[in-house]
Amino acid sequence: MGLVETRFFTFAEPPTGLPLDCGRSLAPVTLAYETYGSLNADKSNAVLVLHALSGDAHAAGFHEDEKSPGWWDDMIGPGKGLDTEKYFVICSNVLGGCKGSTGPASTNPKTGRPYGLEFPILTIKDMVDAQSRLVESLGIKRLLAVIGGSMGGMQVLQWMVSYPARIRAAIPIATTMKHAPQQIAFDEVGRQAIMADNNWNEGDYYGGPLPSKGLAVARMVGHITYMSDASMAEKFGRRLKTEGEQGKFGADFEVEGYLRYRGDSFVKRFDANSYLYITKAMDNFDLLAEKRLQEVFKGLRARVLVIAFRSDWLYPAYQSKETVKACKLAGVDASYCEINSTYGHDAFLLEVEEETHLIQHFLRTVSENGHSELEPGRGSDEIRAQSHT
Amino acid sequence: MRLEHKVILDWVNPDSTVLELGCGGGTLLALLVAGKRVRAQGIEIDAKAVHDCVEKGLSVLQEDFEGGLSGYPDGSFDYLIFDQSLQQVRKPDAILKEAMRVGRRIIVGFPNFASYTVRFQILFGGKVPVTPSLPHEWYDTPNLHFLSISDFIDYCHRRDFTIENSAFVRKNSRVGVLPNLRADLGVFLISQRTGSETEVPPTRGTAAGPLPRDGPGD
Numbered sequence: 001m002g003l004v005e006t007r008f009f010t011f012a013e014p015p016t017g018l019p020l021d022c023g024r025s026l027a028p029v030t031l032a033y034e035t036y037g038s039l040n041a042d043k044s045n046a047v048l049v050l051h052a053l054s055g056d057a058h059a060a061g062f063h064e065d066e067k068s069p070g071w072w073d074d075m076i077g078p079g080k081g082l083d084t085e086k087y088f089v090i091c092s093n094v095l096g097g098c099k100g101s102t103g104p105a106s107t108n109p110k111t112g113r114p115y116g117l118e119f120p121i122l123t124i125k126d127m128v129d130a131q132s133r134l135v136e137s138l139g140i141k142r143l144l145a146v147i148g149g150s151m152g153g154m155q156v157l158q159w160m161v162s163y164p165a166r167i168r169a170a171i172p173i174a175t176t177m178k179h180a181p182q183q184i185a186f187d188e189v190g191r192q193a194i195m196a197d198n199n200w201n202e203g204d205y206y207g208g209p210l211p212s213k214g215l216a217v218a219r220m221v222g223h224i225t226y227m228s229d230a231s232m233a234e235k236f237g238r239r240l241k242t243e244g245e246q247g248k249f250g251a252d253f254e255v256e257g258y259l260r261y262r263g264d265s266f267v268k269r270f271d272a273n274s275y276l277y278i279t280k281a282m283d284n285f286d287l288l289a290e291k292r293l294q295e296v297f298k299g300l301r302a303r304v305l306v307i308a309f310r311s312d313w314l315y316p317a318y319q320s321k322e323t324v325k326a327c328k329l330a331g332v333d334a335s336y337c338e339i340n341s342t343y344g345h346d347a348f349l350l351e352v353e354e355e356t357h358l359i360q361h362f363l364r365t366v367s368e369n370g371h372s373e374l375e376p377g378r379g380s381d382e383i384r385a386q387s388h389t
Numbered sequence: 390m391r392l393e394h395k396v397i398l399d400w401v402n403p404d405s406t407v408l409e410l411g412c413g414g415g416t417l418l419a420l421l422v423a424g425k426r427v428r429a430q431g432i433e434i435d436a437k438a439v440h441d442c443v444e445k446g447l448s449v450l451q452e453d454f455e456g457g458l459s460g461y462p463d464g465s466f467d468y469l470i471f472d473q474s475l476q477q478v479r480k481p482d483a484i485l486k487e488a489m490r491v492g493r494r495i496i497v498g499f500p501n502f503a504s505y506t507v508r509f510q511i512l513f514g515g516k517v518p519v520t521p522s523l524p525h526e527w528y529d530t531p532n533l534h535f536l537s538i539s540d541f542i543d544y545c546h547r548r549d550f551t552i553e554n555s556a557f558v559r560k561n562s563r564v565g566v567l568p569n570l571r572a573d574l575g576v577f578l579i580s581q582r583t584g585s586e587t588e589v590p591p592t593r594g595t596a597a598g599p600l601p602r603d604g605p606g607d
Contacts, residue, residue, distance in 0.1 A: 294462070303448065324450060328460040333430070336450040337439055358443050365446035 001061030001069065001077045001084065006032050006100055009092075009134050014109070018095075018130060021123040027109070031134050032057040032100025033092035036076055037084030039138070045367070046140045047082055048131065049091040050148030050155040053222070053278055054270060056099035059091035060084075074352040081356035087144065087363070094155075095130040096122045096278050098271035105206060105271045117203035122277055124151070124285045128158040132166070142166050145363060149173035149348035150315060151278070154285050157323065161287060164300045169366040171359060173307040174348040176319035177296070177326065178286035183314065186225050187279040190218030194272045203273050215272040216263030223262050228311040228344030293322075294329035304334040305362045307355065309347035335362065392563070393498050393576050394420055396556040397470065400496065400578050401425050405467035408432070408492065410454040410484075411474025414441035422447070430466070432457050455484060461491045470496045473574075476534045485548070489581045494553070498576040503537030503569050504559070521560070522573035538568050538575040545579055554578040 010030045012018035017027030034057045039046060049059050049072065060076035062069050072091075075081040082089050093101035096119070104119040111118070135143060146159045146167050153175025160170050176183070197214030199205055227235070236255040251257040287296055304327055308320035317338050327334035339354050341347035348355075390398075394417050401407065403425045409418050412431030415438075421427045431449040433439050442449035450457060455478050469492030475481050476499050488495050500522035501507075510518035517527045525531065536544075538557065545552050557564040557572035564572040 305443075321452070324452075325460040328465075329462060331462075331465065333428070333448050334450065335439075335443060335448045336452065337436070337443070338451050340436060354440075357440060361444045361446065365443075368446070 001036055001073065003064060004034055004036065004058070004061035004070070005063070006034050006057050008032055008100060009137055011133050011137065018126075018133070020120055020126045022121045024120040026095075026102065026120060029095065029102045029130055029133075030100070030106075031092045031095070031102075031130055032097075033090060033134060034058055034060075034070075035091075035138075036060050036089040037087055039088040039140070043140050044142070044144060045086060046088045046090060046135070046138070046143050047363070048135060048143050048146045048159075049076070049082070049089055050131070050146060050152035051091065051094065052148070052150035052152050053275075053282065054219075054266070055093075055152070056097065057091050057093040057101075058099070060089070072349070074349075075355065075359075081352070081359040082147070082363075083360065086367075090135070090138070092131055092134055094127045094151075094278065096127065096274060096281065098274040099269075101130075103271065104203065104273035104277055114206040116206065116273060119273070119277060121284075122281045124154045124158050124281050125162060127281070128155050128162055131155070131159075132163055135166075142168060144367060145169040145171060147171035147173070147359070148175075150175055150345065151282050153315075154282065157287055158285075160297060160300055160302065160304070164297075164302065167302045169303045169305070169363065171305045171307065171362070172320070172323060173355075174309055174312050174315045174320070174345060175323075176285075176315055177288055177323055179283050180319070184283045186221060186314070187283050189221050190279060191276050193217035193221070194276060197272075200272060203276075205272070210267065211272045212264075212267040215267045215270065215275060216260075218272075218275060219266040219270075220259040220263045223259055225314040226345045228313065228342055230311060230342040231344055231346070234342070293326050296326050297330040297332050300330060300332050302332070303362075303366055304332055305358065306334060306336045307348070307358065308336075308338050309341045309343070309345070309351065310338055311342050312345045312347060314345040390420065392558050392561045393472070393556070393574055396558075396576050397421075397472070397496055397498070398424050400554055401427060401468055403427075406430075406465075407468045407470060408461075408466040409470040409472065410458070410488070411471065411477065412438075412442065412447075412449065413472075414438045415445045415447045415449065417470065417472055418442070418447050419445045427468075455479060458484065458487045458491055463490050464493060466492045468492055468494050468496055472496075472498045473500065475499055476536060477531045479533060481534055482544075482548075485550075489550070494578060494580045496576065496578050497541070498574060499536060499541065500532070501538050501557075501569065501572050501575050502535040503539065504573055505570050506573070508570075520573065538572060541575060541577060545577070549582045550579045551582045552577055552579050 012027050012029045014027040017025035018029045019025045055071050058070040060070040060073045078085050093099045096103045098105050104115045108115045146156045148156050153172040156170050156172040194214035197211035199209045200211035239254045241257045306320050306323050308317040324336045339351050341351045343350045405427050407427045408430045410432050412433045418429040418431050422429050432454040434453050439449050439451045469488045478484050506520045507518040556576045557568035558574040559572050
């Protein structure tokens, strides 16, 4: 991809603001985003990538002076799964995030201080509503596809429900229509670790010492859930660390060293309050809250590709199959692939070869069949004419 | 193109909806999309075959169709197709009943276990037959059930299914007389009998035409 830059889109200025699920509104709102490839003349080749809990807008390429590329660089670029020679790829940091989008660490215009716990409770739907405004601002009436794994997949599912006419395809990966008790439980352990850190101070820690220990423990728990028994055994075995801290309870095993390293590096790039707000949004996510399974995707004309991984125990395949079942009940054109991976939940970032094959062919099919999938009563010429204005 | 696929292509109405159970790499579905503009959905358990389907631009669900049918509402598809997959399921009777709920018509193609090639091999060879339509050895065959054309006709009568059309194939040619003895493969278009007549409009006839109640004989 080469060098890329993060850009910023600010909207929902006061007094209107962006209305949120909780009843409050947020004004103004900034979303950090990056784009790769170029938008074609009729603006029909845009793919929106949605990131997971700890992701950000920087999905591919390198920032200046950066050694490692964006979080999904394996999938985004010329000739890759999301081929930037063909598609215009957009990725934005979620609302509530801490990598350039408005979140609890942003300045509250009313007080001139960081929001902290003054920040309103967010939902996955709020994140998606904000993204839809960004997509609009880029002049895109209809996305070719929305794609994402884990929490990114929840946003994909929310797009299918909130903006069905504005997507031609959806690719939810390793995700669920609602968080199960086990998923909520792990998130709660993470939140408790943060809130138990004395530095957390009811979320008011900006400018002072950070609740780094708590956030690091939260991240360690997270990493355990992203791997599998088999992938941990292969990666670490019972091998001992050769260097590092000494003492009775030092990091003796490689797996301990790995988790500590992951925890410590996370606190340098992530805000603890964002972690609280975003995990809460995931836990509250329930597409079926007010709907029956057969109603949730009713009328959806987009094509759907659902992907799950066999060793993923955090978002097990049965949850993806529920999504498939909802598609069947609604008569939605769906494909489902269960990739035989040992990587656990992390597989959605690692099983690049299989994902590339599936996604390349799926997107090609969707772009080739574009005009047959327009809403009834709207000709393709009309869509084309609109997108030129 | 395999003759039985040509037969199925001939039977399926244009612009209809089709679900193929055990669609493999999607050869038949791709033909139906190209030739009849059908809206196609496949179900297939094998990962490699699923990838092949996606490569062909088909919608395919990687799952076991013995459980997968239950997710569909009544009458979801114009046609359900079992192209040599019905004899590989554990409970063909249960699947067919469920299929009649989900599809308005069902197309079933299967290897005929009563062809003379099979009979000769059992009678004179004393071994489980290995033929072009039954190419597997006993220890690696995916087939769990062995049925003949006559068996299937009897079954349809017992279940009160209407046989709307049928075709019999040997070495990629049509078999007219004595199909149960001469054909390697049987292909049937069946539907649920509703009262004295079926609700569905008739499909285009073929050379073989609907079978008399007495069956093909041999």
